Amino acid sequence: MQAIQVHDKFFEPYLNESSIAEKVRSIADQLNRDYDGKKPLFIAILNGSFIFAADLFKSIAIEAEICFIKLASYKGTKSSGQVITAIGLDRDLYGRHVVILEDIVDTGKTLNEFLPQLYHQQPASLKIVALLHKPEATIYPVEVDYLGFSIPNKFVVGYGLDYNGLGRNIGAIYKLVE
Ligand code: IMP
Numbered sequence: 001m002q003a004i005q006v007h008d009k010f011f012e013p014y015l016n017e018s019s020i021a022e023k024v025r026s027i028a029d030q031l032n033r034d035y036d037g038k039k040p041l042f043i044a045i046l047n048g049s050f051i052f053a054a055d056l057f058k059s060i061a062i063e064a065e066i067c068f069i070k071l072a073s074y075k076g077t078k079s080s081g082q083v084i085t086a087i088g089l090d091r092d093l094y095g096r097h098v099v100i101l102e103d104i105v106d107t108g109k110t111l112n113e114f115l116p117q118l119y120h121q122q123p124a125s126l127k128i129v130a131l132l133h134k135p136e137a138t139i140y141p142v143e144v145d146y147l148g149f150s151i152p153n154k155f156v157v158g159y160g161l162d163y164n165g166l167g168r169n170i171g172a173i174y175k176l177v178e
Contacts, residue, residue, distance in 0.1 A: 004174055006157055006167045011174035015149060020131075020159055020173065023148045024052065027129060028059030030146060031099065035062055038124075040097040042066040043089070045110075047168070048103030051160035052131045052148075056101065067091055071114060084113045093121035103160055104132040105142055112140035132156065132173075154178075 003012045031040070042060075044053035046068050057066050070087040098118065105111060111128065118126055131148040155176040157167035167174075 003177060004170070006163045009163065010177040011157055011163075011167075012177050013172060014151075014156060014175040015159075015173040017171045020148075021055070024055050024131075025059050027146050027148060028056050028061075031056075031129070032059075032061050035064065035097060035099070037062075038097040039063050039065070040099050041091060041093070042099045042101055043118075044068045044101040045103070046070045048160050048162070049101050049131075051168070052103055053101045056129070065091075071110060073110075073113075082113070084110065084117075086114065086117065093118060093123040096123050098123040098126045100126070100128045102128065102130045104134070104156070105130045105144055106134050106137050108138045108140035108142040111142045115142075131159075151175075 003010050005011075042053070042057065042064060044050065044066060047070070050068070053066065053068070057064075067088070067090070069089045071084050072087055073082050073084045075082060100111070102111065115126070127145040128143065129146040130144045133144050133147050133150050134153050135150055136153040155163065156173050157163045158170035158173045160168050161173070162168045
C-alpha cells in the first residue's frame with residue numbers, strides 16, 4: 001500500500017482491510033455470545049461509524065436492532081458549558097440492552113458527556129464498542145468494553161473516518177505522516 005494524499009496532508013498505510021475485517025468479525029463473535037437472547041439495541045454514532053457499524057452488524061447472528069444517531073454539540077449556559085444532544089434517538093431505552101457503536105475514542109469528551117443522557121433512560125445495560133481508541137489522547141474517562149485496536153495519538157483516516165470531509169471511502173486505515 002502506498003501513501004495517499006487527502007486535502008493537503010499525506011497519510012501512510014496503518015491497518016489493512018483484512019486485519020480490520022478480522023477484528024470486526026471477532027468483536028461480532030463476542031457480541032453474539034454475550035447478547036444471545038437479550039435482543040440488544042445497537043446505537044451507531046454517525047458519521048464516522050457508518051462503515052464499521054454496517055460491517056459489524058452483518059456479522060451479528062442473534063436477534064438485534066440497530067439505529068443511527070448524530071450527536072450535535074452547542075453552547076449551553078455558562079454553567080453547563082458545551083451541551084451534546086442526540087439527533088434521531090427515537091427509541092425508548094428503558095430496560096433495553098444498549099450497545100453503542102463508535103468509530104474512535106479520542107479525548108473521550110463526546111461519549112463522556114453523552115452517556116449520562118442514555119443512563120438517564122434506565123437501560124438494562126449499556127456497553128461501548130469502539131473500533132479505535134487513542135489511550136494517550138483520552139482525558140475524559142470512558143470505558144471501552146469491546147475494542148478493535150488501541151492506536152497511538154496520531155490522526156487517522158479511512159474506513160468511515162474523515163479528514164475535513166474526505167477519506168471516509170478508503171477501505172483501509174491510514175495515519176498522518178508528520
Ligand atoms: P472525542 O470526543 O475526542 O473522543 O472524539 C471523538 C470523535 O472525534 C470521533 O467520533 C471522530 O469523529 C473524531 N476523531 C477523533 N480522532 C480522529 C481521527 O484520528 N480521525 C478522524 N476522526 C477523529
